[in-house]
Amino acid sequence: MSREVQKVLVSNSNLDQLLQMPTKSEMILKGSINYDYGEELVSLNEVNGKKHLMLSAKATLYNSSDLELFVTKPTPNSRFQEVLELLPQQIFCISCTIKSQMLSQDADYVCYLVFKLSENCNEMHGPVEVRDLLQKNKVPGFVYFRTPSPWNIHNITQIPKPRRDGWMEVYVRKFNSNRELENDCVHVNLKFVSYEGSLSGLIICGLEFRPM
Incomplete structure (x- = not known):
């Protein structure tokens, strides 16, 4: 069975221009992935009767035509065969249709x-x-990829937390699976912007969706 996944990867060649990037720009590529064959890009299981979903980095920001923006890396400590490491850039986007x-x-x-x-x-x-x-009317949030000093933490920031699998995770969004349905799908489309240096060296395993 194939499942539709949107894929986004954005260059930071012009930060000011990219900050104005529309949701449905030509940079957003829609495709279909057959999960019965080839590399597994989705992990789906149930815990206490609730579905837990994880999408690989390749399923959310992979674009084979933009290899200058990241490198693929094999990893033995992930449920997916490969992860993505960002090269120097100040912006990246993740987008998926579930x-x-x-x-x-x-x-x-x-x-x-x-x-x-x-x-x-x-x-x-x-x-x-x-x-x-x-x-578009929602106030942007902020995340840290390194734990900041205690006096820098405030209500609108999210700090990273260690996981049992050896990775780190940081909260980026919440939603209700019924209230945000559109054409029998839930859409996620987030833009990450660094104003203080490059995002180079950020290794992304994927996105995990867990019921609260």
């Missing part, structure tokens, strides 16, 4: 970005802005 049958009905979900920082990553000490491109 079929309703992949989520539990009328459940509140929290979306986490699952990541690591490479050994050569010396930046990303400051907050990174997160914009929900589907809710």
Whole structure:
């Protein structure tokens, strides 16, 4: 069975121009992935009767025509065969379309970005802005990829937390699986913007959706 997934990967050649990027720009590519063959890009299981979903980095920001923006890396410590490491850039986007049958009905979900920082990553000490491109009137949030000093933490920031699988995760969005349905799908479209240095060295495993 094939499932539709939107894929986005954005260059940071002009930061000011990219900040104005429309949701349905030509940079957003729609495609169909057959999960019965080839590399597994989706992990779906149930815990306590609720569906837990994880999409690989390739299913959310992979674009084979933009290899200058990231490198693929094999990893033995992930449920997916490969992860993506960002090359120097100040902006990246994640976008996916989730079929309703992949989520539990009328459940509140929290979306986490699952990541690591490479050994050569010396930046990303400051907050990174997160914009929900589907809710244009919503105030942007902020996430940290490194745990900041206690006096820098405030109500609108999200800090990374360790996972049992050895990766880190940070909260990026929440939604209700029924209230946000559109054409029997839930859409996620987020833009991450760093105003303090490059995002180079951010290794993305994928997005995990867990019921609250």
